[in-house]
Each structure stands twice: as structure tokens, then as C-alpha cells.
Amino acid sequence: MFKDITIGQFYPTDSVIHRLDPRTKIIFTLVYIILLFVINNLWGYLFATAFLVFVVIASKIPVSYVLRGLKALVFIILLTMILNMFMTPGTVIAQWGFIQITIEGLRVSIYMAFRLILLVAGTSIMTLATSPIDLTDGMESCMKVVPLLKRVAHELAMMMSIALRFIPTLMEETDKIMKAQKARGADFETGNLIARAKALIPILVPLFVSAFRRADELATAMEARCYRGGENRTRMNQLQFEKRDAVSFVGMSVLTALLIGSRYLTWPMPFPFG
Amino acid sequence: MSLEIKHLDHIYSQGSPFEFKALKDINVTIEKGEFIGLIGHTGSGKSTLIQHLNGLIKPTSGTVYLDGRDIFEQNKKEMIQLRHAIGLVFQYPEAQLFEETVARDVAFGPKNLGLDADEIDLRVHSAIDMVGLDYDLIAEKSPFELSGGQMRRVAIAGVLAMEPDVLILDEPTAGLDPRGRDEILSQIKKLHDAKNNTVILVSHSMEDVGRLSDKILVMYQGETVFYDTPAHVFKHVEQLESIGLAVPQVTYLMHALKRTFPEMRDDIFTVEAAREEINRVLGGNKHV
Numbered sequence: 001m002f003k004d005i006t007i008g009q010f011y012p013t014d015s016v017i018h019r020l021d022p023r024t025k026i027i028f029t030l031v032y033i034i035l036l037f038v039i040n041n042l043w044g045y046l047f048a049t050a051f052l053v054f055v056v057i058a059s060k061i062p063v064s065y066v067l068r069g070l071k072a073l074v075f076i077i078l079l080t081m082i083l084n085m086f087m088t089p090g091t092v093i094a095q096w097g098f099i100q101i102t103i104e105g106l107r108v109s110i111y112m113a114f115r116l117i118l119l120v121a122g123t124s125i126m127t128l129a130t131s132p133i134d135l136t137d138g139m140e141s142c143m144k145v146v147p148l149l150k151r152v153a154h155e156l157a158m159m160m161s162i163a164l165r166f167i168p169t170l171m172e173e174t175d176k177i178m179k180a181q182k183a184r185g186a187d188f189e190t191g192n193l194i195a196r197a198k199a200l201i202p203i204l205v206p207l208f209v210s211a212f213r214r215a216d217e218l219a220t221a222m223e224a225r226c227y228r229g230g231e232n233r234t235r236m237n238q239l240q241f242e243k244r245d246a247v248s249f250v251g252m253s254v255l256t257a258l259l260i261g262s263r264y265l266t267w268p269m270p271f272p273f274g
Numbered sequence: 275m276s277l278e279i280k281h282l283d284h285i286y287s288q289g290s291p292f293e294f295k296a297l298k299d300i301n302v303t304i305e306k307g308e309f310i311g312l313i314g315h316t317g318s319g320k321s322t323l324i325q326h327l328n329g330l331i332k333p334t335s336g337t338v339y340l341d342g343r344d345i346f347e348q349n350k351k352e353m354i355q356l357r358h359a360i361g362l363v364f365q366y367p368e369a370q371l372f373e374e375t376v377a378r379d380v381a382f383g384p385k386n387l388g389l390d391a392d393e394i395d396l397r398v399h400s401a402i403d404m405v406g407l408d409y410d411l412i413a414e415k416s417p418f419e420l421s422g423g424q425m426r427r428v429a430i431a432g433v434l435a436m437e438p439d440v441l442i443l444d445e446p447t448a449g450l451d452p453r454g455r456d457e458i459l460s461q462i463k464k465l466h467d468a469k470n471n472t473v474i475l476v477s478h479s480m481e482d483v484g485r486l487s488d489k490i491l492v493m494y495q496g497e498t499v500f501y502d503t504p505a506h507v508f509k510h511v512e513q514l515e516s517i518g519l520a521v522p523q524v525t526y527l528m529h530a531l532k533r534t535f536p537e538m539r540d541d542i543f544t545v546e547a548a549r550e551e552i553n554r555v556l557g558g559n560k561h562v
Contacts (some may be wrong), residue, residue: 012291065290173369178328183362184432185386189350199447202382205372209418 011055011128017059018129024245029126035259044262045114059129069124084109106272136161154230177206275439277304281336296322298496307470311483314493315518324442328360361438368431379412383436393497401435423454440472484543505541522550
């Protein structure tokens with residue numbers, strides 16, 4: 001159940017993508033997400049896909065690992081495709097009773113699938129190639145330049161890093177409690193929906209109890225070491241832009257120009273995009 | 275019920291950079307009614323091994339037979355049936371408590387067995403007695419207002435109430451005070467003597483394992499090193515020490531005495547046996 005979720009997981013390798021400054025990666029990912037919504041034709045999507053493939057290869061993360069994150073989203077992607085295919089008005093190309101497929105619908109549904117896949121794969125690459133500590137450091141210094149978030153940047157980043165830190169712990173805890181209840185004959189796998197929902201109580205109660213206990217202990221431990229928020233706090237590892245970051249900012253500009261430019265491309269496209 | 279572990283391998287996170295071989299070709303047969311002590315350094319694969327025994331995790335290869343039935347060849351319903359026969363008490367089992375009252379929490383297991391209400395009451399009662407708690411005082415309390423030691427006992431009672439044929443305990447006394455430890459272990463031993471059930475006790479205490487077990491299974495880095503009676507296993511002092519273990523304190527004493535009194539036996543691992551042996555060699559009940 002949990003092993004398919006790759007968002008938020010870190011896959012250590014020694015690639016150049018891993019060594020980029022986290023701020024570069026965060027800004028790059030944001031720009032990339034915005035660009036995905038600027039694209040409006042097949043050429044743009046092909047450029048974006050080519051770019052993503054390049055990043056995956058450069059990051060040395062196995063393709064299967066990146067794609068695993070998509071498995072959990074297959075249902076959502078299919079649902080969006082089907083809804084868009086049948087619900088978009090336009091030139092009808094096939095019809096059964098009141099159900100009809102239009103050229104526009106076909107086009108929109110393919111674009112949507114592309115957009116979702118690129119979105120999820122792109123963001124997973126960022127988290128797979130950035131250690132959680134780097135990620136929150138990057139987030140913190142990115143938030144410090146946003147006027148409204150400036151004052152709470154450190155607290156938000158701290159909350160985020162604690163949350164990220166506890167995802168695997170809580171997963172392990174869930175797994176352990178689930179096994180313990182299974183060993184007591186609990187049955188999570190058969191029965192109807194209500195029976196299954198009820199069967200979750202023996203897992204959720206201990207899980208909440210232990211989560212609160214852990215939170216309390218962590219707060220005590222932090223206070224015992226004089227933690228008092230971000231004010232005047234210095235850090236051991238200062239983030240530093242390197243040459244490779246400059247290179248990737250140039251790359252980002254080129255990508256931006258390419259993807260915005262692709263809107264005006266009028267090269268002939270295959271059906272149903274022509 | 276007899277358990278037969280055959281060529282069991284387990285690899286965690288196979289195919290990822292975190293791949294870890296937890297078990298390597300384990301072959302062990304446990305007869306009905308035996309009391310087995312399972313020892314090994316942290317990370318030697320003890321917990322992984324016992325979770326295979328009631329099908330909670332699937333092996334990478336190899337299998338486990340329970341009375342000749344391959345437990346990984348059963349369907350979901352049969353698997354749940356099978357878990358009824360094998361009680362597993364996890365490390366820090368107090369983490370599994372969830373009900374509003376102690377009695378209802380202990381009843382969770384028997385209820386899953388599909389027993390009728392009278393039988394459940396009976397079993398809850400005797401299980402709470404068995405772990406040394408006072409039923410009338412504790413049954414209607416919330417498990418979350420108990421002390422750590424009491425929570426531990428309630429959690430163990432929750433498994434005992436299922437009256438499993440095979441009882442597996444993963445360090446049931448970790449973090450308890452010496453008195454609580456002795457009480458829980460002697461209750462387990464008493465139950466074993468009364469019902470002749472099979473017990474597998476995971477422990478870090480050589481004293482406890484030496485005193486209670488018929489046989490000791492020693493694991494190191496996912497492999498079985500020894501599987502023999504305590505007397506035979508504790509002979510290999512150097513080998514045990516090289517894998518981060520030890521023999522009982524009293525065995526060290528006997529080894530030291532042997533140097534002065536060559537006729538002294540040193541294959542001794544309980545205080546009682548040591549006293550008899552010292553009396554035998556040094557003569558009578560005189561104080562020396």
C-alpha cells in the first residue's frame with residue numbers, strides 16, 4: 001500500500017542534479033509546473049517530455065523508480081481522460097446514443113494525461129533527488145523572500161521538516177500495529193466496506209496515541225535544547241549557489257523560451273492535433 | 275504443533291539501494307511442546323524470523339510448515355485461521371492497546387476467534403489472572419491510565435486469551451523492572467508446563483534463556499549459528515562472544531572455578547545447578 005508512494009521519498013545518488021542547490025531545484029520545479037500550464041500544443045509537450053527524460057537520466061535515478069510514483073495516480077489520470085473525452089463539445093467523430101467523442105475531447109484528454117504525468121514525474125524527481133534536510137532549508141530561504149511568509153518562514157520549514165521526518169516513522173508504526181492486530185486475529189482483508197472501516201479502529205487508536213506521545217516527547221526534547229524559533233538563529237551549512245546552479249538557471253531560461261515559443265509553432269501535427 | 279522452517283530467505287527492499295538480506299537459508303525444526311530460546315545481537319534477524327512463523331511477512335524464498343501444511347500456500351481466510359493457532363507477542367506490545375477498557379481489549383483476540391460470550395469472559399478472566407493482574411481492580415479501567423508494566427501485562431494477556439498452540443514472545447520483558455520480568459517469565463513457564471504448548475522466547479538475557487529453554491537458537495547476521503540444548507550452546511564461549519553475545523554470569527564463574535578446582539563441571543548455567551556443583555566439589559553444605 002505505502003511502497004508505491006514516491007513523492008517525498010529520497011533516492012540517494014551522486015548525480016549533478018542531487019548536488020544542485022535546493023533553491024535552484026525548487027525554483028526550477030515551480031517554473032516547470034507553471035510552464036506545463038502555458039503549453040497548448042503537442043510540440044510543447046514533446047519538448048517538456050524530452051527535458052524531463054534528460055533530467056531523469058542526469059539524476060541517475062532508475063526510471064522504474066520515478067514511474068512507481070505514477071502507479072498510484074493511474075486511476076485519476078484515466079478518470080480525467082475519460083471525462084474530458086466524453087464531455088467536451090465540438091466536432092463529433094464517433095457517437096453511440098447520447099455518448100459522443102469529439103476531436104476536441106480527444107485532444108484535451110491526451111493533453112491532460114500528458115500534463116498530469118509530467119507534473120507528477122517532475123515533482124517526484126525533485127523530491128527523489130533532494131534530501132529532506134536540503135529541501136526544507138531551500139524552502140525556508142525561498143519563503144524568506146515572499147512578503148507574507150517572511151515572518152513564519154522558519155516555523156513553517158521546521159514543521160515541514162518534522163512532518164517529513166515522521167512520515168517513515170509513522171508508516172513503520174502503522175505497519176507494526178497492523179501486524180500486532182493481525183496476530184490477534186484481526187481481519188482487514190475480507191468483509192464489506194463497513195466491516196473493513198470498523199476493522200481500522202484497532203489501528204487508528206494506537207497510532208494516534210503514539211503520534212501524540214511522540215509529538216509531546218519531541219517538543220520536550222527541543223525545549224530542553226533551548227529551541228525558540230527562528231529569530232537570530234544561525235545555521236551550520238549555509239546554502240551557496242555554485243557554477244552548476246548558474247548553468248541550470250540558463251537552462252531554465254532556454255526551456256522557458258522554448259516552451260512559450262512552442263505555442264506559436266505551426267508545423268504540421270498528426271491527428272487529432274492538426 | 276510442530277513448526278518446520280525450510281531454506282527461509284528474506285530480503286528487505288529488494289531491488290532498491292536499501293536492499294538488505296535479513297535471513298539467509300534458515301533451516302530449523304521445532305517440535306510440539308518445546309520451549310525455544312531465540313537469541314542474537316540486534317539486527318541478527320530474530321524479529322524477521324518470528325514474523326514469518328505466522329505469515330505476517332512473506333519470505334523471499336523458502337517456506338514454513340505448520341504440522342506439515344505450507345503456511346504460505348493458504349488463502350486469506352485460512353491464513354487468518356492459522357494465525358489463531360500461533361500467538362505472537364511483539365516487542366513493546368503495549369502499543370497495540372486500543373479499547374476503552376482492559377477487559378474489552380483482552381477480549382479482542384478471542385472475539386476474532388468467534389467464541390461465544392461466556393467462553394470469552396472465562397478466557398479474559400484467566401488471561402488477566404495469568405499475567406499477575408487483579409481482574410476486579412483492573413478490568414473496567416482504561417488501558418491508557420495504567421503504568422507501563424501493567425500495560426505490558428494487559429497486552430500479553432490479549433494474546434494469551436487466544437490460547438494459541440504456539441506462543442511466540444519477542445522480548446516480552448524489555449524495559450521492565452527485575453521483579454516484573456521474573457513474574458512474567460515464570461507465568462509463561464507455568465503456562466507452558468500446564469498446557470504443553472510450544473513457546474519461542476526472544477531474549478537478550480542469557481540467564482533467562484538458559485534457565486527456561488529446552489533448546490537455544492542462536493542467530494548472527496541472518497544465519498543460524500547454533501540450535502541445541504543450553505548445555506551444548508553455552509560451551510562455545512569464545513564463539514558466542516565473537517558474535518556479540520555472552521554466556522550466563524554464573525557460567526563465567528564456573529569457568530573461573532574450574533581453573534582452581536579442575537574436577538568442577540563448567541557446563542552449568544543456572545544458579546541452582548551451580549550451588550549443587552560447588553557443594554559437590556567443595557563438600558557438603560559447609561560454608562567455604
